[in-house]
Amino acid sequence: MNAARPSATLLTALLLPLTFACSGGEDPDDGGPNFTSVGGTMDGTASATDEVGESGDMDMGTTTAGTDTMGTDTMGTDTTAGTTTDSSDTDTTTTAGTTGGDCMTPSDQAGSSCGQDSGVYGNVAIGEAIAGLPLGVIADVDNGIGNGAEDWYRFDFGVTPQDPRPGAGTATISFALNDGGDYRFELYRDCGAQAYGQGLAADFGTNAPPLEEWTFNDLDPGPNEQLEYMEMVLWPTSVWVRVFRVTNDGSCGQYQLEVTRSP
Structure with a gap:
């Protein structure tokens, strides 16, 4: 009995991916390795996350974590501390001996000038x-x-x-x-x-x-x-x-x- 031989079409389909893989590393103009993420499709087409690898940029550098408001939290620039004024610092309470207003004879009990x-x-x-x-x-x-x-x-x-x-x-x-x-x-x-x-x-x-x-x-x-x-x-x-x-x-x-x- 003669064993079945693979057809030429089948061999071509099996060898074609290997050819693409080998030729990709030889391009001197490529900005970096053509990494494929785990989320890539089985047919070799890059997904949305593949574009991150192809561009050579890391989205982590522009995530909200990098510009999180925690970095500019108002706790760091809180103006309430240090500018809060205690009423005791500006207390205007006066007592006898410190103000002329308290140190005077009642105006209805003595004259401020002769003849009153x-x-x-x-x-x-x-x-x-x-x-x-x-x-x-x-x-x-x-x-x-x-x-x-x-x-x-x-x-x-x-x-x-x-x-x-x-x-x-x-x-x-x-x-x-x-x-x-x-x-x-x-x-x-x-x-x-x-x-x-x-x-x-x-x-x-x-x-x-x-x-x-x-x-x-x-x-x-x-x-x-x-x-x-x-x-x-x-x-x-x-x-x-x-x-x-x-x-x-x-x-x-x-x-x-x-x-x-x-x-």
């Missing part, structure tokens, strides 16, 4: 005193009349049939409270007059020292000199008191005046 009604406290009769005068605060050291660092008060020591001259009593103005000894005052018979003028004190005018206490006595000199005495010494029917700070600039120490008229 808020500083008028009325008449003090013989044997009386004015109680409950305000606690005053002036933060700045005296900067001159009319420049703001001052409080003004007016007190009257009226001469009436009940309180005649001579013997109209003793008028006294002093500090009931003077924190640190920081405050002094001056007296004026009227706005624009000289300090301690017209007999309010032995020294008067710009050279007169500021006071911590002032006393005016109406003594009876006797019947023979009574009229002359009354003409020479003008009774302080009304006085304006200017209070100011002389030391410890910027402090919030307080003061309080005391006014009496004894027999």
